[in-house]
Amino acid sequence: MLSEKQVAEFRARFAVFRKKIYLNSCSQGALSDEVIVSFREFLTSWDEQGSPWDAWIEEYEAARRTFARLIGADADEVAIVPSASAGINAVANSLRFDERPEVILGEYDFPTTGHAWLAQQSRGAKVRFVEAEGGGISPEAYERCITKKTGILGVTRISFLNGWRADVAGIATAARKHGALLLLDDYQDCGTRPVNVKALDVDFYVSGTLKYLLGPPGVAFLYVRKELVQKLLPTISGWFAQENPFAFDVRRFEPARTARRFQAGTPPIPNLYSSRRGVELLESVGFENIAEHVARLASTLLDGARDLGIEAKTPAGSVGPLAVLRANDADGLVKLLAEHQIVVSSRHDGLRVSFHAYNTMEDVWTVLRVLERHMSLLATGSKAAGKA
Numbered sequence: 001m002l003s004e005k006q007v008a009e010f011r012a013r014f015a016v017f018r019k020k021i022y023l024n025s026c027s028q029g030a031l032s033d034e035v036i037v038s039f040r041e042f043l044t045s046w047d048e049q050g051s052p053w054d055a056w057i058e059e060y061e062a063a064r065r066t067f068a069r070l071i072g073a074d075a076d077e078v079a080i081v082p083s084a085s086a087g088i089n090a091v092a093n094s095l096r097f098d099e100r101p102e103v104i105l106g107e108y109d110f111p112t113t114g115h116a117w118l119a120q121q122s123r124g125a126k127v128r129f130v131e132a133e134g135g136g137i138s139p140e141a142y143e144r145c146i147t148k149k150t151g152i153l154g155v156t157r158i159s160f161l162n163g164w165r166a167d168v169a170g171i172a173t174a175a176r177k178h179g180a181l182l183l184l185d186d187y188q189d190c191g192t193r194p195v196n197v198k199a200l201d202v203d204f205y206v207s208g209t210l211k212y213l214l215g216p217p218g219v220a221f222l223y224v225r226k227e228l229v230q231k232l233l234p235t236i237s238g239w240f241a242q243e244n245p246f247a248f249d250v251r252r253f254e255p256a257r258t259a260r261r262f263q264a265g266t267p268p269i270p271n272l273y274s275s276r277r278g279v280e281l282l283e284s285v286g287f288e289n290i291a292e293h294v295a296r297l298a299s300t301l302l303d304g305a306r307d308l309g310i311e312a313k314t315p316a317g318s319v320g321p322l323a324v325l326r327a328n329d330a331d332g333l334v335k336l337l338a339e340h341q342i343v344v345s346s347r348h349d350g351l352r353v354s355f356h357a358y359n360t361m362e363d364v365w366t367v368l369r370v371l372e373r374h375m376s377l378l379a380t381g382s383k384a385a386g387k388a
């Protein structure tokens, strides 16, 4: 468990808290002193050395090793990509849809998941969406949609819409039973708890640095289970996907024998410099500690809101870093909270409040005090969780 002193010391590294109560890590993590320094390091290397590509490529590989350590994978199972969308697309365009054309997604997935797989319809994919019930989708609901023609399930661990936490182990068991693959999108949780992709038993895993990993946009990563890497050949490629990117042979197409085959072009070096530092900061706090801290803050907010009679969109028992309250005017509430120097976000009728290691119980009470004074902007009722 993190002590108040530990949280205060960690928080002090993020300048935004000198002016604001920052509760929007579900959109973009806060900027730390460490990440600022790493950007400066990149600029200095560029300024003083011109083009130190060997050092930059070493940063790129160091970032890969860091992401691999973060999720319990080998570095050769990790591709560095510019966005989660690029990672999902790299998997989608490497699959064939002749024998198992069905792709099963959930209605709470981030829209990019739908877009990436729906784009594969021209190659034969048949996309189906599992509907939610009571604010979540059970493994049984996923299993009811799986047939012997199902090739892959796209599953999101924490929904960006309502903070619902999927039972990944249950869904993975259902997928295995029917011989289907599973791609986990962990963008809304990665950075707030320990992750082990082997224990999760997923085939593919995507996340990126800009949210709870406290890094910049422009860097994401894709894990591909070792046994699958060489069975899949992406149809979108480039020199950084080759076994030897520096062979400089335009006629030769030799995809890497590792997950690097899911990459394409020159990596975003400035962002890579800093993406590793966010992860290292979190490692210094400890992921078990962060998970426990975040769960306490989120459940206090949800309990406090329910006590005020505010409807929670986040299902009871689904505590993660993101707590979502139903609002009559979610955008209005975001603006109102901004006037109190509180940064949150909205999606449809949901007011999203997200927590990380730098947030405190006082942040929660401050939000609740403001909400209590503006109940007309919130949906009140007896339902614990409804449709997202």
Ligand SMILES: Cc1ncc(COP(=O)(O)O)c(C=O)c1O
Pocket: 026, 082, 083, 084, 085, 086, 110, 112, 156, 158, 160, 185, 186, 187, 188, 208, 220
């Ligand atoms: C769960 C989830 N997946 C994917 C994305 C999109 O990621 P990217 O823009 O890196 O493709 C988001 C963005 O908010 C998200 O919340």
